Amino acid sequence: xxxxLSAATLALSLSVSSLAVAEPIKVGLITxxxxxxxxxxxxxxxxxMLAIKQSGNTDITVITEDDAQKPELAVQIADKMIQSDxxxxxxxxxxxxxxxxxxxxxxxxxxxxxxxxxxxxxxxGEKCNPLYFNAAYQNDNLHEAVGEYANKxxxxxxxxxxxxxxxxxxxxxxxxxYKGELAAEVYTKVGQTDYAAEIAQIRAxxxxxxxxxxxxxxGIAFMKQYAxxxxxxxxxxxxxxxxxxxLPAIGDAALGVKxxxxxxxxxxxxxxxxxxxxFQKEYGRLPSVYAVQAYDAAQLIxxxxxxxxVKDTKAFAAALKAADIQSPRGKFxxxxxxxxxxxIYITEVVKExxxxxxxxxxxxxxxxxxAYAKDCKM
Amino acid sequence: xxxxxxxxxxxxxxxLGVMLFLxxxxxxxxxxxxxxxxxxHGSLYMVGAFACAVVAAATGSFWLGLAASLVAAAxxxxxxxxxxxxxxxxxxxxxxxxxxFALILVFSEGARWVFGSFPLxxxxxxxxxxxxxxxxxxxxxxxxxxxxxxxxxxxxGLYLLISKTRLGMRIRAGESDRExxxxxxxxxxxxxxxxxxxxxxxxxxAGALVGALxxxxxxxGEPVLILAFVVIVIGGIGSIKGALVGALIVGLTDTLGRFLxxxxxxxVMPASTAATVGASLAAMLIYIVMALVLAFRPRGLFPAKA
Numbered sequence: 001x002x003x004x005l006s007a008a009t010l011a012l013s014l015s016v017s018s019l020a021v022a023e024p025i026k027v028g029l030i031t032x033x034x035x036x037x038x039x040x041x042x043x044x045x046x047x048x049m050l051a052i053k054q055s056g057n058t059d060i061t062v063i064t065e066d067d068a069q070k071p072e073l074a075v076q077i078a079d080k081m082i083q084s085d086x087x088x089x090x091x092x093x094x095x096x097x098x099x100x101x102x103x104x105x106x107x108x109x110x111x112x113x114x115x116x117x118x119x120x121x122x123x124x125g126e127k128c129n130p131l132y133f134n135a136a137y138q139n140d141n142l143h144e145a146v147g148e149y150a151n152k153x154x155x156x157x158x159x160x161x162x163x164x165x166x167x168x169x170x171x172x173x174x175x176x177x178y179k180g181e182l183a184a185e186v187y188t189k190v191g192q193t194d195y196a197a198e199i200a201q202i203r204a205x206x207x208x209x210x211x212x213x214x215x216x217x218x219g220i221a222f223m224k225q226y227a228x229x230x231x232x233x234x235x236x237x238x239x240x241x242x243x244x245x246x247l248p249a250i251g252d253a254a255l256g257v258k259x260x261x262x263x264x265x266x267x268x269x270x271x272x273x274x275x276x277x278x279f280q281k282e283y284g285r286l287p288s289v290y291a292v293q294a295y296d297a298a299q300l301i302x303x304x305x306x307x308x309x310v311k312d313t314k315a316f317a318a319a320l321k322a323a324d325i326q327s328p329r330g331k332f333x334x335x336x337x338x339x340x341x342x343x344i345y346i347t348e349v350v351k352e353x354x355x356x357x358x359x360x361x362x363x364x365x366x367x368x369x370x371a372y373a374k375d376c377k378m
Numbered sequence: 379x380x381x382x383x384x385x386x387x388x389x390x391x392x393x394l395g396v397m398l399f400l401x402x403x404x405x406x407x408x409x410x411x412x413x414x415x416x417x418x419h420g421s422l423y424m425v426g427a428f429a430c431a432v433v434a435a436a437t438g439s440f441w442l443g444l445a446a447s448l449v450a451a452a453x454x455x456x457x458x459x460x461x462x463x464x465x466x467x468x469x470x471x472x473x474x475x476x477x478x479f480a481l482i483l484v485f486s487e488g489a490r491w492v493f494g495s496f497p498l499x500x501x502x503x504x505x506x507x508x509x510x511x512x513x514x515x516x517x518x519x520x521x522x523x524x525x526x527x528x529x530x531x532x533x534x535g536l537y538l539l540i541s542k543t544r545l546g547m548r549i550r551a552g553e554s555d556r557e558x559x560x561x562x563x564x565x566x567x568x569x570x571x572x573x574x575x576x577x578x579x580x581x582x583x584a585g586a587l588v589g590a591l592x593x594x595x596x597x598x599g600e601p602v603l604i605l606a607f608v609v610i611v612i613g614g615i616g617s618i619k620g621a622l623v624g625a626l627i628v629g630l631t632d633t634l635g636r637f638l639x640x641x642x643x644x645x646v647m648p649a650s651t652a653a654t655v656g657a658s659l660a661a662m663l664i665y666i667v668m669a670l671v672l673a674f675r676p677r678g679l680f681p682a683k684a
Contacts (some may be wrong), residue, residue, distance in 0.1 A: 034487065035597050038495035163657040185650055186640070187657035191601055193592045194397075196390035196522065197636045203516065204383040220497055220593035228502065228591075230509030230517035249497035249593050 025060045025310045027301065028081035030074055030102065031092035031116075033066035037216060039245040040094045040290050041066070044116050046283050047291030048092065051298035054278065060305065063087065069094075071101040078102045082109060088310040089114060091297055094290070096120040096139065096166050107131040110313060112320070114301060116294040119339065121169055125372035128337040131313065133320055135297040137262055138339045138370035139166055140173030142238035145260035145344040145364045146211060147177030150236065156181045158207035158233070160198060162218065163187035170213040170238065176371065183207035188214070195222045199229045207233055215240045220249045227253035234258070239358070242349055244288035247356040254349045254356060262342050263292045263329045264360045272328035286357060292328050299325040335369045337376035344368050385514045387637045388630070393522045395629025396529030400584035401602055402609040402621040403536060404577030410616025410682050411552045411573050414463060415471050417478040419581050419606065420599025421485035426451040426582025427589030427598060428489060431500035440503035444586050451582020452575040459574040464567070482600070490596050497595035525587055532580065536618055549573060553616065553682065608664055612671050614678025623679055628664050635660035 029048060032041035045064055052060055063085055067074040074093060081087045090106050091114045093099045099118035106113050107129045115134040123129070124138050150157055159174055159182060161167035171185060183205040186198055202210055210233050214222050219241040226235065239261035247254055265276055265286065275295065279287040287295075304310075304319035323333050335341045344365040347358040405419050429450035434443030458481060466474045502521045509517035540546035548569055551559040560566045585599070592598070609628050613620025640656030647655070671679065 033495070034490065038490065038596070039497070042495050163654065163661070168654070185653045187653050188636075189657070189661045193588075193598075193601065194390075194394055196393065196519075197387055197633045200383055200386040200390060201637065203386075204380075217497060217593040217595055217598070220595075221591065224501070224593075225519070225591055228507065228509065228519040228521055230519070245496055246593075249499050249595075251499050251501055 023059065023309050023311065025089065025301070025305055026085060026087040027060060027062045028078070028085065028087035028090045029062050029064045029092040030067050030077050030081070030090065030098075031064070032069045032094050033064075035069050037069045037094060040117070040216070040288075041092075043245060043288045043291040044092055044094060044294040047279070047287060047294035048116065048298045050279055050282055050291075051295045051302065053282075055302050057302055057305070060302070064092075067093065067098060069098070071098050074098040075101050075105075078106055082106065082111060088112065089301060091301075092116055092294070093118055097164075099123075103132055104129075112310075112313065112317060114297045114320070116297045117290055120165065121372055124337050124339050124370055125375035126377075128376035128378055130317055130338070130378060132338060133300070133317075133334070134339045135300055136293040136340070137342070138372065139169045140176070141262065141344060141368065141370060142240065142260045143170045143173030143213060144177045144371075145346065145368075146236050146238060146258075147174040148364050149258065149260070149346050150174075150178050150209060150211065151180065154180060154209040156183045156207050157209045157211055158183040158186070158202050158205050159211045160186045160188060161213040162190045162192070164190050167213060174211055174213075178211075188218075190218075192218060193221045195225050196229075198222075199226055199231060202233060203229070203231045209233060210235045212237045213241060216246065220246050223250045223253045223257075239289055239347065242347075242358065243290070244286045244357065245290070247349065251356070252351070255351065257349045258361065259347055259349070259358065260344060260364065261289055261347050261358065262340070262344050263289050264345050264347050264358055266359050267328065267330055267345075269328070269330045271326035272330070275328040286355070296325060296327050296329070296332065299327070331367070335373045336378050337370070337373045338378070339370055339373065341367050341369045382515050383637075385512075386518060387633055389512075389515070389518060389522070389526075391630035391633035392626065393526050393629070394633055395626035396526050397584060397588055398602070398605055398609050398629055399529055399622050399625035400532060400580050400587075401606040402613070402625050403532070403618055404580040405606050406610040406613070406616055406618065406621045407549075408574060408577045409610070411549055412463075412467065412570050414466060415474045415478065416463070416577075417475060417603065418458065418481035418485065419577070420603030421482050422451045422455055422578040422581040423585035423588075423599040423602060424485065424489060424596070425454045425578075426585030427500070427594045428493060428498065428585075429582065430586035430589055431498040431594045432493075434500055435498070440501070440590065443500070444583070447582045447586035448579045451585070452579035454582075455578025456571055456575040458578075459571050463574065464570075467570075486596050493596075495596065497593040500589045500594050502590040521591065528583075528587065532583075533618075533622055540618065545572070605664070608668050610678075612668050612678060614675075614681040616682030617678070617680040620678055620680035620682070627667065631664050631667050632660070635663040639663075 031044045065077045089112045094117045096118040103113045112131045117136045119134045119139045161170045236258040239259050242259045303324045307319040308315035310316050321334050333341050346361045346364050348361050350359050408416050426447035430443035430447040433446035434440050506521045506524050509519050512518050609624040613624025639660045640653050643652040643656045
């Protein structure tokens with residue numbers, strides 16, 4: 001009798017707990033914490049952990065590992081996390097080539113993947129998956145925004161990107177919206193650090209504007225060299241080339257550059273007004289867009305955890321899709337391909353109290369999805 | 379306009395070549411004299427750039443930073459030689475490669491530990507800022523001209539050092555027969571430390587000069603290291619003259635390839651495809667040149683005496 005009673009109590013408490021107290025969730029955060037791209041990974045990790053810390057939710061365990069920006073290492077870590085750590089959710093990868101190596105196989109094994117940055121076209125169209133969520137954007141989005149912006153003031157643009165898939169996606173995205181003439185289309189080497197040859201071409205091309213997608217160290221090198229070259233043609237680019245992680249290293253050479261972003265530090269909404277100071281207080285620096293994306297990914301997981309058990313993958317995915325969060329970006333919802341529908345802004349690099357940062361110039365797209373969603377049958 | 383662009387690209391190629399020479403000279407000197415393959419040469423380049431950035435940020439003077447980069451890289455080189463490299467002279471090249479590769483990891487993660495993962499800021503000195511008009515060229519960055527000048531001075535200095543001084547005599551002697559000069563009473567261990575520190579200082583100087591044009595960050599040395607190896611393989615391992623010629627060949631080939639290939643291919647295919655294919659071909663070009671040189675001169679253009 002006594003056992004029966006305790007069993008009944010146990011059963012009752014279990015059914016209650018599945019509603020009120022969430023089940024333990026294990027999140028595997030694979031990101032780049034060493035090598036040249038580590039700045040992006042550090043911001044990803046810090047943004048993610050800030051949301052977890054703020055929530056006070058102790059049911060979520062985050063296991064963080066460094067992929068050193070190497071696809072083969074990312075695959076090994078993911079296998080280990082799925083098989084021996086038994087994680088429920090994977091997240092954190094910065095680079096598209098690493099994501100392509102990890103995410104498709106993780107979702108095939110029934111795990112949920114929430115991307116904090118990488119968003120290759122290949123996973124947004126026909127190959128979309130009910131367990132693959134992207135909390136950042138689709139890769140083309142920020143380039144499209146600059147293309148649309150360029151229509152207004154420019155007639156002949158010189159466009160340039162590194163010669164790898166994301167670079168080609170970038171110029172494709174730009175050209176999808178830009179209607180004017182192209183002065184030239186140039187692909188540079190990945191990791192190239194000297195741009196004298198390209199700058200000479202820009203000078204000779206007679207372009208009235210330059211669109212450059214050069215993330216990380218490449219952008220720093222290009223901007224510093226451009227400022228010294230005496231060429232005055234205005235530069236514009238997607239937000240990655242001028243985000244908070246690289247601006248201090250570019251210095252004043254970046255002042256006045258127009259770029260794009262789905263989040264800007266000065267966006268006027270409650271969530272953003274709380275997020276920016278909280279991040280600054282916790283880590284002593286301004287957040288970059290990577291930190292915001294990871295912060296939102298963590299918020300999404302937290303919001304879903306409050307509604308459904310992670311063991312019920314279908315219900316959990318549905319709760320994620322509802323995107324019941326207050327994003328520092330303002331509006332945020334998922335498209336049918338589980339990529340964001342969000343506003344995109346044109347921003348300008350300015351100096352505030354001696355610190356380089358971006359300020360909003362105008363909203364260029366409202367409720368912008370992506371070009372691949374129509375091919376996704378979900 | 380076309381002529382002006384071509385002239386400018388020639389200067390760009392020259393400048394890239396000079397920068398590669400600063401890296402390759404140290405690498406080839408160390409290999410020639412000590413028979414050591416030093417993969418950590420790129421790390422010393424990084425040490426120079428970081429030292430320059432940190433000192434320039436603290437004092438506000440690029441020139442003090444430049445001096446600091448020489449001192450820091452030479453000191454780092456001497457310490458590494460004393461602690462690690464000394465044990466490697468009698469080992470085969472595979473052991474040297476393994477140990478110096480480990481040094482790359484130690485330097486990179488050490489730099490990250492001290493300076494963090496975000497790139498540092500280093501700007502060029504105001505004296506060399508801006509662009510100046512040259513005959514036939516509308517404007518050319520003054521700083522790049524200065525790099526060409528520094529490279530020419532270093533080449534001259536190394537030539538004088540090796541052919542006219544006592545130290546140079548010992549270096550040449552060490553290259554041709556190390557047992558003999560040890561038997562003649564020359565302190566070969568000190569000589570090796572000095573050569574290693576000299577090579578490191580050159581790498582540090584290159585790092586500081588280039589750091590002002592690029593981004594000062596962890597891992598910045600490795601791409602340059604690969605190019606420097608291409609340079610010394612083309613020039614002939616162990617030869618300073620070879621390093622100079624090889625560096626200029628690589629600098630000019632790379633720059634002119636990037637500039638000329640896409641438009642040339644554009645004559646036979648659509649512009650967008652030509653841009654992609656041209657860029658890929660241009661990236662391969664220096665390796666194609668290296669393969670051609672090796673096919674006809676397996677020991678490089680100016681092989682040092684073995």
